[in-house]
Amino acid sequence: MPKVSTMEKHIKDQWDANAIAFAILIGGQGTPHHRMILNPCIDSLMGNVEGKRLLDAGCGEGYLSRYYAEKGADVVGVDISSQLIEICKEKARNNQEFHVGDICDLKLFRDTSFDLILCNLVLLNVPCLFKALEEFQRVLRNTGHLVFSIVHPAFDFYGPGTWEMGEKDSETNRRIGLFFKIDNYFDERPYERYWRSRDGRKFPRAISFFHRTISTYINAILNAGFQIQDFREPTPITDDAFFERERRIPFFAVFKVGK
Numbered sequence: 001m002p003k004v005s006t007m008e009k010h011i012k013d014q015w016d017a018n019a020i021a022f023a024i025l026i027g028g029q030g031t032p033h034h035r036m037i038l039n040p041c042i043d044s045l046m047g048n049v050e051g052k053r054l055l056d057a058g059c060g061e062g063y064l065s066r067y068y069a070e071k072g073a074d075v076v077g078v079d080i081s082s083q084l085i086e087i088c089k090e091k092a093r094n095n096q097e098f099h100v101g102d103i104c105d106l107k108l109f110r111d112t113s114f115d116l117i118l119c120n121l122v123l124l125n126v127p128c129l130f131k132a133l134e135e136f137q138r139v140l141r142n143t144g145h146l147v148f149s150i151v152h153p154a155f156d157f158y159g160p161g162t163w164e165m166g167e168k169d170s171e172t173n174r175r176i177g178l179f180f181k182i183d184n185y186f187d188e189r190p191y192e193r194y195w196r197s198r199d200g201r202k203f204p205r206a207i208s209f210f211h212r213t214i215s216t217y218i219n220a221i222l223n224a225g226f227q228i229q230d231f232r233e234p235t236p237i238t239d240d241a242f243f244e245r246e247r248r249i250p251f252f253a254v255f256k257v258g259k
């Protein structure tokens, strides 16, 4: 891992190198885990977005920006990767603008200039959790709210945890999870992992993650002056056998916070 001073550049380079592979993985509408577990929860916490100015912080290839623009929001997407922002711009239709920017320092935007902020699966990828939440507090209107999701830190199979696997299930073609094992939960640390495409090919670069405890997330929220309005550990909206493991432990954690 590089020093903190060069960390942002390192992370930007990783996402730039992975931009095409990431956009293919997302497939314009999210992975099955996003669609069947996370996005319905995000949607219910976001509420009515019509006519609202919405910041999609760490927008990736922009599928949620496009989705909420379709629902009538004026969406501003920001991402540290110029390659991903290029993809967003190519795919954008109405009510959307995209900028290269860092959620650790949202100097592009004035105080209280957004009604809603969405930060989907990004805060576990940044070194600046406390600063990002302070920036969200600054740019959010007093009546607005922020919804953010993370991979659940207590069951994070990229970080301190992993499934103990059994045989492959012939029906789902997924290995059966015997039990989930976790260790060193309190050891907050950066780590890097390669993601793989759906056909098993490694992404060009490893991706940086930052393991933190749930209490650190809650303290960052409170430190920024937010109040927690809702907290969810969403479960699959389908009874498809493919998601058997995700019915046993939470894959994602989702917060709704306001002023």
Ligand SMILES: C[S@@+](CC[C@H](N)C(=O)[O-])C[C@H]1O[C@@H](n2cnc3c(N)ncnc32)[C@H](O)[C@@H]1O
Binding pocket: 011, 015, 026, 057, 058, 059, 060, 061, 062, 063, 064, 078, 079, 080, 081, 084, 101, 102, 103, 104, 119, 120, 121, 122, 125, 126
């Ligand atoms: C796992 S992806 C999620 C993308 C998108 N929110 C989604 O749900 O598809 C994480 C995103 O965070 C972006 N990112 C990482 N660090 C960032 C930072 N400091 N500021 C803005 N975006 C950042 C990456 O470029 C990447 O697009």
